[in-house]
Amino acid sequence: MNLPICSVCLNSDLLCPACQEKVDKKLVSEKELELYRRVSQLSEKFKGLKDVEIESLIEDKDVLVVVCSKGDVSRVVGRGGSNIKRLGRELGKTVRIVEKSADKRKFLQDLVFPVPIKTFGLVYTQEGEKYKVRLSSGRIPIPRKSFISIAEKFLGKNVELEFEKEEQETTEDKIKRLVRQMNS
Numbered sequence: 001m002n003l004p005i006c007s008v009c010l011n012s013d014l015l016c017p018a019c020q021e022k023v024d025k026k027l028v029s030e031k032e033l034e035l036y037r038r039v040s041q042l043s044e045k046f047k048g049l050k051d052v053e054i055e056s057l058i059e060d061k062d063v064l065v066v067v068c069s070k071g072d073v074s075r076v077v078g079r080g081g082s083n084i085k086r087l088g089r090e091l092g093k094t095v096r097i098v099e100k101s102a103d104k105r106k107f108l109q110d111l112v113f114p115v116p117i118k119t120f121g122l123v124y125t126q127e128g129e130k131y132k133v134r135l136s137s138g139r140i141p142i143p144r145k146s147f148i149s150i151a152e153k154f155l156g157k158n159v160e161l162e163f164e165k166e167e168q169e170t171t172e173d174k175i176k177r178l179v180r181q182m183n184s
């Protein structure tokens, strides 16, 4: 697993000049360094994680987001999600794999998949700028609090999350929908 810290430093308590510089320049925080070391150690036990390129890891209390390059997503996920399930169990967190992208909306979309993002944009309020994310109604795969904290870390601004109101389904529509489901 290739992380922003080199393999020598991941396996030692000391840092080489190149990695030390990343820490000094705050490209990598002390907390992230600790997390990289932990994940690197865990990943050695996993099939297929050896050569993958990890761009960054973002975590909160309940969730770990692994940002990796497009070609590596399926290897990181593992067969039938085996890697993320196992990594999640070891860390006691839900693990989400997100494709490295300069597109902010895409990052957030990967995070909440399969619930679609309806609108996303920067809004100006009296307290300053913040991002507003509006999702279709539905169950997102991570706690809302985690979504907000991770999105804030990623975007570097406050984030507000909203859901579209569930449209009231009439009894007649409900019956039609159930019949459709039964027939499909």
Ligand SMILES: [Zn+2]
Pocket: 005, 006, 007, 008, 009, 010, 015, 016, 017, 018, 019, 020
């Ligand atoms: Zn190093």
